[in-house]
Amino acid sequence: MSNPCLTCGACCAHFRVSFFWGECQSAGGTVPDEKVISISPTYVAMQGTTEKPARCSCLMGNVGEGVRCTMYEQRSSTCRDFEASWEFGQKNPHCDQARAAHGLPPIDPPLEPNLSPDKVA
Numbered sequence: 001m002s003n004p005c006l007t008c009g010a011c012c013a014h015f016r017v018s019f020f021w022g023e024c025q026s027a028g029g030t031v032p033d034e035k036v037i038s039i040s041p042t043y044v045a046m047q048g049t050t051e052k053p054a055r056c057s058c059l060m061g062n063v064g065e066g067v068r069c070t071m072y073e074q075r076s077s078t079c080r081d082f083e084a085s086w087e088f089g090q091k092n093p094h095c096d097q098a099r100a101a102h103g104l105p106p107i108d109p110p111l112e113p114n115l116s117p118d119k120v121a
Contacts, residue, residue: 013056085109
């Protein structure tokens with residue numbers, strides 16, 4: 001199964017992406033300082049995600065068609081921890097919410113290879 005995130009990007013264009021400022025490069029983290037804005041004394045957010053409509057400044061491409069993160073290897077824990085529905089066998093309602101906000105259907109669960117209509121579970 002190919003990564004559904006590469007044709008989606010809805011989460012990057014729907015939610016505020018905030019995280020502890022210690023993840024920024026100036027504090028020894030990986031997130032480039034110039035890609036964030038301060039939202040409190042201890043938290044920052046990715047540029048473009050603090051207002052509606054939100055869209056992370058690092059999202060390249062068209063939501064629902066083809067996208068990529070221009071700083072994927074340097075992304076925050078918030079981004080690293082976000083899972084597409086069914087990525088690890090469970091539905092993620094936040095993924096479905098972001099997709100719905102962009103007119104995209106929820107991701108279908110994977111087919112069970114050992115089940116077929118002619119087999120009784």
